[in-house]
Amino acid sequence: MEENLRQKSTNILRITTYGPESTEKTTLARDLAEYFNTTWIVEFSRDFLQEILDKEGRICKEKDLLPIAIGQTAIENEALNRANKYLFCDTNALVTKVYSDIYYNHCSPEIEEAARLHHYDLFFLTDKDVPWEADDLLRDSQEYRDSSFEIFKQNLIDYNKPFIQISGNKKERLEKAAKIVTDLEKALSLGLTSREFVELYHQKKNFQLIFQQIEALKKGAKKIHLEAPATIGNGILQFDNKELELLKNEFEKSSHLILEKFVPASGAATRMFKFLSDFISDFNLENETINGYINRSGNNSLETFIVAIEKFPFFDEVDSFLKNTFQNFENFSRDEKNFWFIKTILENKTFNFINKPKAIIPFHKYENGTTNPIEEHLKECLAYIANEHKPNIHFTISEEHTQLFETEKEILLKNNYNTINWSYSFQNQTTDSVALLEDGKLAKSNNNEITFRPGGHGALLYNLNDRNADLIFIKNIDNVSHNNIESIAFYKKAIGGILLKVQNRVFGYLKELETGQISSTKISEIKSFIEAELLLKINSDFEDFKEEIQIKILKQFLDRPIRICGMVKNENEPGGGPFWVKDSKGNLTLQIVESAQMDLNNELQKEIFIKSTHFNPVDLVCGIKNYKGEKFNLLSFTDPETGFVVEKSQNGISYKSYELPGLWNGSMANWITIFVEVPLDTFNPVKTINDLLKRAHQPD
Numbered sequence: 001m002e003e004n005l006r007q008k009s010t011n012i013l014r015i016t017t018y019g020p021e022s023t024e025k026t027t028l029a030r031d032l033a034e035y036f037n038t039t040w041i042v043e044f045s046r047d048f049l050q051e052i053l054d055k056e057g058r059i060c061k062e063k064d065l066l067p068i069a070i071g072q073t074a075i076e077n078e079a080l081n082r083a084n085k086y087l088f089c090d091t092n093a094l095v096t097k098v099y100s101d102i103y104y105n106h107c108s109p110e111i112e113e114a115a116r117l118h119h120y121d122l123f124f125l126t127d128k129d130v131p132w133e134a135d136d137l138l139r140d141s142q143e144y145r146d147s148s149f150e151i152f153k154q155n156l157i158d159y160n161k162p163f164i165q166i167s168g169n170k171k172e173r174l175e176k177a178a179k180i181v182t183d184l185e186k187a188l189s190l191g192l193t194s195r196e197f198v199e200l201y202h203q204k205k206n207f208q209l210i211f212q213q214i215e216a217l218k219k220g221a222k223k224i225h226l227e228a229p230a231t232i233g234n235g236i237l238q239f240d241n242k243e244l245e246l247l248k249n250e251f252e253k254s255s256h257l258i259l260e261k262f263v264p265a266s267g268a269a270t271r272m273f274k275f276l277s278d279f280i281s282d283f284n285l286e287n288e289t290i291n292g293y294i295n296r297s298g299n300n301s302l303e304t305f306i307v308a309i310e311k312f313p314f315f316d317e318v319d320s321f322l323k324n325t326f327q328n329f330e331n332f333s334r335d336e337k338n339f340w341f342i343k344t345i346l347e348n349k350t351f352n353f354i355n356k357p358k359a360i361i362p363f364h365k366y367e368n369g370t371t372n373p374i375e376e377h378l379k380e381c382l383a384y385i386a387n388e389h390k391p392n393i394h395f396t397i398s399e400e401h402t403q404l405f406e407t408e409k410e411i412l413l414k415n416n417y418n419t420i421n422w423s424y425s426f427q428n429q430t431t432d433s434v435a436l437l438e439d440g441k442l443a444k445s446n447n448n449e450i451t452f453r454p455g456g457h458g459a460l461l462y463n464l465n466d467r468n469a470d471l472i473f474i475k476n477i478d479n480v481s482h483n484n485i486e487s488i489a490f491y492k493k494a495i496g497g498i499l500l501k502v503q504n505r506v507f508g509y510l511k512e513l514e515t516g517q518i519s520s521t522k523i524s525e526i527k528s529f530i531e532a533e534l535l536l537k538i539n540s541d542f543e544d545f546k547e548e549i550q551i552k553i554l555k556q557f558l559d560r561p562i563r564i565c566g567m568v569k570n571e572n573e574p575g576g577g578p579f580w581v582k583d584s585k586g587n588l589t590l591q592i593v594e595s596a597q598m599d600l601n602n603e604l605q606k607e608i609f610i611k612s613t614h615f616n617p618v619d620l621v622c623g624i625k626n627y628k629g630e631k632f633n634l635l636s637f638t639d640p641e642t643g644f645v646v647e648k649s650q651n652g653i654s655y656k657s658y659e660l661p662g663l664w665n666g667s668m669a670n671w672i673t674i675f676v677e678v679p680l681d682t683f684n685p686v687k688t689i690n691d692l693l694k695r696a697h698q699p700d
Contacts, residue, residue: 004070005093005114008077013188015181016089016120018156018163020148022133023126024173028166029090031174032181040088041079044071045096062104069096069111073118086181093118098155102148116159121194122184123156123163124177130169162194164201183207190214191440199450206430212640213658217436221645221658223599227588229612230578235535235590236567236614236675239494247497248490252387254500259385260392260469263377264460264663265359265477266427268398272361272689273354275301276342283339290335301690306338308693313365318345357401357477360408363692364482365699373686374408376480378417383489384496385473386419395424395477396463428462431455435648435655443655456644456659461667465634467624471496474620474664478686481696491566491678492619498676499564499621505529506558506672507627513555516548523550530557534672537588561624561632561671565592565617565664566678576665577612578675584641590673592616592665596644614675617664618683622671634667642666 015032017025026043033040045060045068052058072091079087097115100107107115128149156163164180166173180201187197190211200210232238239247270277279302283293294303309315318341323329329337346354353361362370377393385391397405409422432452435443443451464472473492481488509526512518527550530536536557542550567578576594583589594616600606625631643666644659661667684696691697 010080012083013086014120015122016092018123019126025126026090029088033088038084038086039082043091125163125165127167162198213433217656222641224597225582226608227580231613238677244494248493251493251497255387257470260472261381262472262474263395265395266398267358269358313362313370373477383485384492392421399426425463427459431459433658435657453657457663458660458667460663472622481684495564496621503623510627563622563671564674566619567614568680568683570615637670639666639669
């Protein structure tokens with residue numbers, strides 16, 4: 001490249017406007033420079049061609065283009081000395097190259113090379129959606145502008161330039177462009193390239209979320225400081241049967257409320273069958289016995305599965321299928337029968353359990369057939385959600401499983417479940433997380449697209465935030481039971497009664513505080529309620545403030561969504577539980593903490609964890625509306641620092657990814673939280689297929 005066409009190297013971000021004439025490139029460059037308090041450079045050709053017109057009485061010719069490119073480069077290099085963080089350029093060498101191609105069907109090698117090599121962190125392609133203004137210095141017309149726009153755009157693509165198209169009026173363009181530039185600067189500082197930024201922009205990703213993810217991945221997830229386990233009498237409430245009966249009755253009186261059951265149901269069944277798929281991929285029926293495989297691999301779960309194979313709810317259907325498939329199936333050896341049984345449930349298209357969602361796997365066997373988790377949740381819905389309103393149930397499902405879900409819904413609607421309002425939603429893709437390789441770069445697919453992973457269970461907060469019921473019961477898809485509806489419904493109604501009792505007092509106090517006319521005695525009463533019954537700690541300097549400030553503080557503590565969490569005694573299930581936690585400000589709050597969020601290398605923290613007595617919430621009931629009946633924005637009550645960093649490997653390549661704060665962990669960190677003990681028979685998760693052999697999932 002000619003020396004006088006070289007760009008000066010710099011740390012200044014160079015942003016250029018680009019497009020046909022009369023698309024307000026100059027206006028946008030000037031406005032952005034003013035917005036960011038920096039400099040911008042005008043289009044060199046403007047004064048250059050005016051001088052030619054004045055002296056020679058002609059307009060632009062091909063011989064003028066190289067001097068224009070050189071002059072533009074010179075004023076750009078000089079302006080870098082005056083720029084404050086950004087330099088905004090009104091035009092560039094690529095614009096000159098496109099003009100040369102259009103007018104003269106030719107471009108000089110010098111301009112071609114400059115167009116290819118000149119670096120800008122971003123091109124703003126200015127749209128043709130603004131009024132045409134004629135320019136006597138050029139031969140352009142509105143028809144030329146409109147027809148050449150696509151040529152300008154195609155050149156950006158051909159030269160692999162990072163660009164974003166900007167449309168709208170002057171104000172709209174500035175607002176959009178300023179936000180883009182701000183996000184671009186942050187993205188570049190975190191190690192993204194301009195092209196990666198543009199790719200994410202066109203995918204309509206949430207940049208603030210992505211920045212948070214990358215920062216968390218680079219510095220590691222913050223460990224939560226445990227102060228003590230929540231136990232009975234110290235954070236967990238315990239009620240006797242008489243008290244629970246009264247609470248249940250209180251709940252049943254509120255028949256005017258709109259109730260909903262919210263069921264996270266997007267989980268695939270893959271992990272349920274992992275020990276079986278490991279067996280199929282590693283076992284050779286011709287060369288080994290199943291007992292030999294078990295002894296070699298230590299896959300003891302397989303032995304349990306085979307010994308109790310006839311107790312699984314799908315046994316009869318699979319056995320019948322195999323007898324119809326193999327004419328001499330009865331003469332197969334025991335190993336052959338077991339091998340083909342397992343291979344069939346995993347891989348045969350009639351069953352294909354390993355690729356289906358948990359929601360439609362047969363869990364329970366009754367006299368009239370089998371049921372899956374969806375149907376069991378519908379039974380529960382009718383047992384404690386039904387009142388004078390039609391009961392509501394909402395499932396969060398994977399989009400890829402929509403047809404399976406719709407088919408199941410159609411079947412069940414014919415089986416006495418047409419009195420329920422069904423709905424479902426997908427996980428919001430804007431919550432998906434980027435992945436970082438060991439060198440800190442973004443993980444990419446084979447076709448060089450940025451890799452995203454689902455944002456974890458916490459992404460469902462966005463789905464929950466879209467619901468509109470007065471009370472919402474949350475329960476995982478696999479936490480169901482065989483013939484235990486009456487007991488489950490009793491405790492659901494009881495914890496619903498607790499929420500209503502707490503909510504009534506909270507709402508009452510908020511209405512009193514809203515008046516602003518409240519006595520010091522009442523302020524003390526409300527403060528005592530917050531600390532003694534809601535177990536929220538108010539700063540010790542509270543009494544030093546004036547009453548109007550005290551009222552404001554009390555409202556901040558009370559005006560929050562409410563959740564009642566049913567806890568069972570810990571029986572060494574994997575996961576976390578309820579703890580007293582110290583936040584960054586030194587305040588103590590009750591939180592649900594996963595083991596992955598704890599520093600278990602710290603002996604004191606490990607000791608606190610070991611002393612915990614209760615497990616993660618079996619059930620939640622949530623109040624998501626305020627005392628005025630308005631929905632809370634649940635996204636405002638999360639603790640973004642409580643996300644998870646997970647390490648994965650794919651095709652031999654290790655990477656780290658970020659998961660959002662768990663739905664009932666950090667996503668609900670700033671809710672009013674009440675922990676209540678519930679009996680173990682309300683907690684019957686199915687993590688592996690062998691869990692279906694437990695008493696709660698077997699016929700009486």
